Amino acid sequence: xxxYRPADEKQLIEVxxxxxxxxxxxxxxxxxxxxxxxxxxxxPHTLDIAAFAGxxxxxxxxxxxxxxxxxxxxxxxxxxxxxxxxxxxxxxDWRMLLGSAAANPTLGGVVACNLSGPRRIRQGAARDHVLxxxxxxxxxxxxxxxxxxVKNVTGYDLCKLLAGSYGTLAVMTEISVKVLPAPEATRTxxxxxxxxxxxxxxxTHGLNAPHELSGAAHLPNADGRARTILRVEGPVPSVEAxxxxxxxxxxxxxxxxxxxxxxSEKLWKGVRDAAPLVADERAIWRVSLAPTxxxxxxxxxxxxxxxxxxxxxxxxLVWLAVHGADDGGAAPIRAALGxxxxxxxxxxxxxxxxxxxxxxxxPPALAALSARIKDGFDPKRVLNRGRLYPEx
Amino acid sequence: MxxxxxxxxxxARRSAIADDLRRLCAAPDxxxxxxxxRRAYESDxxxxxxxxxxxxxxxxxxxxxxRVLAYCHKSGLKVVPRxxxxxxxxxxxxxxxxxxxxxxxxxxxxxxxxxxxxAVVQPGVTNxxxxxxxxxxxxxxxxxxxxxxxxxxxxxxxENSGGVHCLKYGLTTNNILxxxxxxxxxTVLRLGxxxxxxxxxxxxxxxxxxxxxxGVVTExxxxxxxxxxxxxxxxxxxxxxxxxxxxxxxxxGAGVIPGGMEMMDKPAIHAxxxxxxxxxxxxVEALLIVELDGPPAEVDHLIGRVEDIAKRCGxxxxxxxNSDEERLSxxxxxxxxxxxxxxxxxxxxxxxxxIPRAKLPDILKYMAELSRKYGLRVANxxxxxxxxxHPLILYDANQPGELERTExxxxxxxxxxxxxxxxxxxxHGVGVEKRDLMGSMFTEADLQQQQRLKCAFDPNGLxxxxxxxxxxxxxxxxxxxxxxxxxxRFPDLPRF
Numbered sequence: 001x002x003x004y005r006p007a008d009e010k011q012l013i014e015v016x017x018x019x020x021x022x023x024x025x026x027x028x029x030x031x032x033x034x035x036x037x038x039x040x041x042x043x044p045h046t047l048d049i050a051a052f053a054g055x056x057x058x059x060x061x062x063x064x065x066x067x068x069x070x071x072x073x074x075x076x077x078x079x080x081x082x083x084x085x086x087x088x089x090x091x092x093d094w095r096m097l098l099g100s101a102a103a104n105p106t107l108g109g110v111v112a113c114n115l116s117g118p119r120r121i122r123q124g125a126a127r128d129h130v131l132x133x134x135x136x137x138x139x140x141x142x143x144x145x146x147x148x149x150v151k152n153v154t155g156y157d158l159c160k161l162l163a164g165s166y167g168t169l170a171v172m173t174e175i176s177v178k179v180l181p182a183p184e185a186t187r188t189x190x191x192x193x194x195x196x197x198x199x200x201x202x203x204t205h206g207l208n209a210p211h212e213l214s215g216a217a218h219l220p221n222a223d224g225r226a227r228t229i230l231r232v233e234g235p236v237p238s239v240e241a242x243x244x245x246x247x248x249x250x251x252x253x254x255x256x257x258x259x260x261x262x263x264s265e266k267l268w269k270g271v272r273d274a275a276p277l278v279a280d281e282r283a284i285w286r287v288s289l290a291p292t293x294x295x296x297x298x299x300x301x302x303x304x305x306x307x308x309x310x311x312x313x314x315x316x317l318v319w320l321a322v323h324g325a326d327d328g329g330a331a332p333i334r335a336a337l338g339x340x341x342x343x344x345x346x347x348x349x350x351x352x353x354x355x356x357x358x359x360x361x362x363p364p365a366l367a368a369l370s371a372r373i374k375d376g377f378d379p380k381r382v383l384n385r386g387r388l389y390p391e392x
Numbered sequence: 393m394x395x396x397x398x399x400x401x402x403x404a405r406r407s408a409i410a411d412d413l414r415r416l417c418a419a420p421d422x423x424x425x426x427x428x429x430r431r432a433y434e435s436d437x438x439x440x441x442x443x444x445x446x447x448x449x450x451x452x453x454x455x456x457x458x459r460v461l462a463y464c465h466k467s468g469l470k471v472v473p474r475x476x477x478x479x480x481x482x483x484x485x486x487x488x489x490x491x492x493x494x495x496x497x498x499x500x501x502x503x504x505x506x507x508x509x510x511a512v513v514q515p516g517v518t519n520x521x522x523x524x525x526x527x528x529x530x531x532x533x534x535x536x537x538x539x540x541x542x543x544x545x546x547x548x549x550x551e552n553s554g555g556v557h558c559l560k561y562g563l564t565t566n567n568i569l570x571x572x573x574x575x576x577x578x579t580v581l582r583l584g585x586x587x588x589x590x591x592x593x594x595x596x597x598x599x600x601x602x603x604x605x606x607g608v609v610t611e612x613x614x615x616x617x618x619x620x621x622x623x624x625x626x627x628x629x630x631x632x633x634x635x636x637x638x639x640x641x642x643x644x645g646a647g648v649i650p651g652g653m654e655m656m657d658k659p660a661i662h663a664x665x666x667x668x669x670x671x672x673x674x675x676v677e678a679l680l681i682v683e684l685d686g687p688p689a690e691v692d693h694l695i696g697r698v699e700d701i702a703k704r705c706g707x708x709x710x711x712x713x714n715s716d717e718e719r720l721s722x723x724x725x726x727x728x729x730x731x732x733x734x735x736x737x738x739x740x741x742x743x744x745x746x747i748p749r750a751k752l753p754d755i756l757k758y759m760a761e762l763s764r765k766y767g768l769r770v771a772n773x774x775x776x777x778x779x780x781x782h783p784l785i786l787y788d789a790n791q792p793g794e795l796e797r798t799e800x801x802x803x804x805x806x807x808x809x810x811x812x813x814x815x816x817x818x819x820h821g822v823g824v825e826k827r828d829l830m831g832s833m834f835t836e837a838d839l840q841q842q843q844r845l846k847c848a849f850d851p852n853g854l855x856x857x858x859x860x861x862x863x864x865x866x867x868x869x870x871x872x873x874x875x876x877x878x879x880x881r882f883p884d885l886p887r888f
Contacts, residue, residue, distance in 0.1 A: 020873065037813030059748070059750070060645060061641040061642075061644055061749070061750065062641075062750060064748075084647060091553070098737075111425075125589055128565075130632060139873060143835070143837050143838045143840075144835075144838055145838065148748065148813055148814045149746040149747065149748060149813070149814050149815055150746070150778045150779065151554055151563065151746045151819060152815040153551065153552045153601050153819055153820070154815045154816045154833055154834075155822065155833075155842050156601070156602055156846075157552070157565065157601050157602075158601065158842065160598060161593060161597065161598050163594060164589070164590060164593070164594050169593075180564070181648070181649065204507050207509065208506060208507070208509065208618060209618065210530070210619065210621040211687060212686060235433035235693050235694065237692075238687055238689050239688070240689070241689035241690075242687050242689070244468060255673060284513065290505075290587055291507070292507045293586075316588055320732050340585060340586070340587070342587070342589075342590070362591065363578075363581075365575075365579045366583075367582055369595070370595075372849075373593060373595075375871065376848050376871070379871065379873055
């Protein structure tokens, strides 16, 4: 049981090569905030990539930032804020959710798990913002992919493959991301008292109107009442006009209030970080599905399980906290989904995460293809073995 | 350009193979065997390269695609997938000992789902056909390559096509939710759907832009966007390329992301003005079109802000559109740039590297040097918002050696783009055109890792061989692991 802390790429390659030679897998960690996310791999050695940190190049006018993969998000976000820019995919902070309050999330971790917040529906996922990266494969070879420009179709898009691969293909050492101007102002149009079906209808109505929403969520129990919230961002005259037009347009769903910047920020941070479900000893799921399918999905799940929940992404993302089911609700949740989306067990005991598939089970042909891809990057399965699927 | 040596034994079996394939496809006209008809497929949008395919196969269903590919896999027959054949990089260049698998019969829109803001279409539907089908309801499909009237969505997926709105709305990869695809062994897979993101590896992200080397797409789910309620444009003249470039940086630095931002240099301005009489100023060195789209309150606000920035950057003329006709007149010249250049030269050649925007003046100076060196004129149109260049090199294919000089000119531009922090291609793809330049951007190790991904999909290298990679390695060779057999070989490693 060793903890390796390579100081540079050469040492990193040596660590991986040693792991390959001895066939002893490594658990990759940087900030350590998401170690309970995914299947519990219980690997013999830890590969701490903390040394691969720091802002390497930031050109605000090019909208490009290059950092070491283990650079803390907090450091990145303050550098961006100084230039009034942001990571537009709104990376979530799940430390409260995952019980890792003292840890320090990094960009590498966010990219490895492809975690995106409410703005996903407008600006894309974490994976859509990765322009390029450098990495060391499970073969102990360094390679790079992509570049530092926003429009690049040169070669396969390995950045997309590595984003969301949970460290099972390669150890990222450096990442270039697209950044965007931060909005000058934010307004939230909030409706009260809608049931799930009406809330999804209201969000669809808002998203299909030309007001460029950057968030649409439904909180069925926000301080004792249901709230459906829709966010507009942009220059001040724009958000004023759009939030008022949106309120008028949503009149069939009730009288909406318009919330200012400060209230909006607090509310959307809560949605981003799944705050309504924090502080609970329950199984917590995150389910991505077609937005209009969420009402029927929730109906089926609630008929079978005792759950708390809320909706993001206009209904396309359902967060569930399941009470008292042996399998954490895996069977009824995946049955209700019927393969039309994916359900991930975000939060549960290690025993439960070992017992049920944490990630959406793949059809056999897709599982076989994924295994062949793993073979190409990490044939001895030394990187985060078993974190995503048992066979990867 | 060296393509794999055709296998004479395969060519000799043409009619037997055609008979086999006829049994796999129901339509009587699914297999094209006659020499005359095969000629129609001998090149794509990169017309400098031609080859007559062994056969052309036009299946009608995913089941037929699956049967045809399984047959090819079993018999070791090479396959070149083809959409509308508009590739500018030779992505659909045929092989004399391989079939063209044309997806032209897959031309139906299967479902339009406004409430989930998506449409399910077959790969042969044109890019513009999607927008045409949904615009009555106020929606559109965002990526808009210049060939959008002809190019197919399946081809867009293969090439990760762009357009003039990429900075704000992304490329194809950011606007696709799912595909149905067929692997070379005939396996049919579904990736994604109407939901966002993936449950396992992002294979959808890998498929987009894979240039027909990984699989054949038989259905596409695209994201639909609500059409912006307003669009207005500014037409800004500058006394130098430097001041125009500085203005682009200043606009973005001020936090404004225009829907489109296009630049033209003096030769391009004059070529298009002579052709379409768009009313462009002729006494400027560079022209910038900046289009703001979105809610009216936002567009009106930002128009004023961009105008202020332009003036601070030393613009010599600014026009602001007050109607849609006027806005479209600003674009008329830019959209006619290719035919306008075609009018003043027998032939032209266009490459599409992307550079960091700040390096624009550098590369324009370098191109002027190259123009003198090679004795060839060059006109520049430029997706300034995302840094994607489109130098048009003017040449005459009938003059001995001019095509070769033109290609060297293009290659020099692409190599320089990589040197200054850019990439070889922003939207046209590598294909055969840039294949041999891949080494200027990637190391051998980078390229080998990409080819290992290829091996997972197509272990025998039957899909679109000769494209993208300068050297083909056998998958067995790529898979070999060079293991160090000593333990404790690394005494200096810090352990905790």
